[in-house]
Amino acid sequence: MSLDQNNQTSDKKLLMDVKDLKVHFNIKKDNALPWSKGQTLKAVDGVSLSIYEGETLGIVGESGCGKSTLARALLRLLPITEGHVVWLGQDLTQLDKKQMRDKRQELQMIFQDPLASLNPRMTVGEIIAEPLKTFHPSLSKEEVRDKVKSIMTRVGLLPNVINRYPHEFSGGQCQRIGIARALILKPKLIVCDEPVSALDVSIQAQVVNLLKELQAEMGLSLVFIAHDLSVVKHISDRVLVMYLGNAVELADKESLYAKPTHPYTRALLSAVPIPDPDLERKKKVQLLVGDLPSPINPPSGCVFRTRCPHANENCAQSKPVLSPIETNHMAACIRLEDIA
Known part of the structure; x- marks a missing residue:
């Protein structure tokens, strides 16, 4: 059953249904012996999401959270460790190279570095x-x-x-x-992997507006990845927040920006500048304590607990999953009732 069963987009045609997607890499040290096992880097560790016809799903999170890895895995540009990517009822993880090549007519990608992505x-x-x-x-x-x-x-x-x-x-x-x-x-779906991060602010706005116009004109669905939460709010219908390879919050943009639930989402949104100088000075910024843990050795239980101001001993025991809070809003936190 789709995680977005309670979403207002559920009356639209479901294009892609991603279930418990994992992308792990085996990492070896430079001086390691050839037969040594190495360590496992959990770039994406059990993400589920759905994409509907004509909508834009924004994906946000700090560097190293697995956004770009997830984007490439959706199109099978990276090997998938576990999970399923179901496109129009067909599991892409079960297709061979030729079958997947044929599907790429419907699935395209726009890359982060515009010049590097073009053959000189x-x-x-x-x-x-x-x-x-x-x-x-x-x-x-x-x-x-x-x-x-x-x-x-x-x-x-x-x-x-x-x-x-x-x-x-x-x-x-x-x-x-x-x-x-x-x-x-x-194509029916375009994955945009931080397409405006390398551009000037004025050019960013032009490109984002162009994508919105093309979407309306051609009926496109977009997965839009970015660091700038203001840009994501402008173009997205729903937003997925990622932390250390995990989905921690998923909601329509109005709910997420007006009432963020997960502590990590609150911290991200508190860092967004407010154009009004008076409001900006009065704003309370929720700073995160400590550094981002390594995806090679993530914390037990909730991956955010080492930086969460509300964490207790129970947070280390079990890994929370996205659970419905209200219509069009889900979060992964075992202490939601205590911190609401």
Whole structure:
């Protein structure tokens, strides 16, 4: 049963249902013997979520919490240790390479570094056209060129730059090229892995607004990963908060920003600047104590307990799971009633 069964989006078509997803890596020291076992790094450790048609799911959390690993695992760009990723009723974890390759027409990704994600030896036209040549080889050169120019115009690029190379463009323009490449096959879901973090603030707003326009126009579903909680609030319908590879809170954006429940979410939101100087000075910032634990040796029980101001001995005994608090709001904390 989906974790979002009580969500207002449940009347929409369910596209992706992720169940207890785990991505673990075996880590060995440089001087380790070849037959040594090594240590296990738990990058994603049992995350469940659902994605519905036409919605944007935002994913937030500090660096090292597993956001990007989760994003790549959803598209099987990384090996999945355990769990299931069900796309339109079909478990992607059970598909072979050829079957998964065919599914990539419906599942695309926009990467964090706009320039590094583009092949410097290829022109803009070749970069955007590459998916078409891979999945629709029967198209003529004229048809491919027409489609490329059309999508370039839609994302705000002049068609007459089709023969230029990535290094000739700004960061914002390179990200528009990446967006055009992702959209050329008309996918159903696009995973955006911190697509605006490398851009100036004014350019960030332009790219986010472009994504919202394209979503409304093409009926896209988005997974939007970012550090900036203000950006996530602007574009998302629901927000998933991650900490050390675990989901600690999931809610619609109105509920999450108006009434955060988990102590970690409260700390994140308290750090968001308020434009009003008077309110900013009066704001109470909830600072986190200590450093982020290593995912190689995470705390027992609740992974957040070593930094949580409300933790007690019971928090070390069992790992909390996302549980409903109210409609459209879930959190993973055994002390919710005590700290509400």
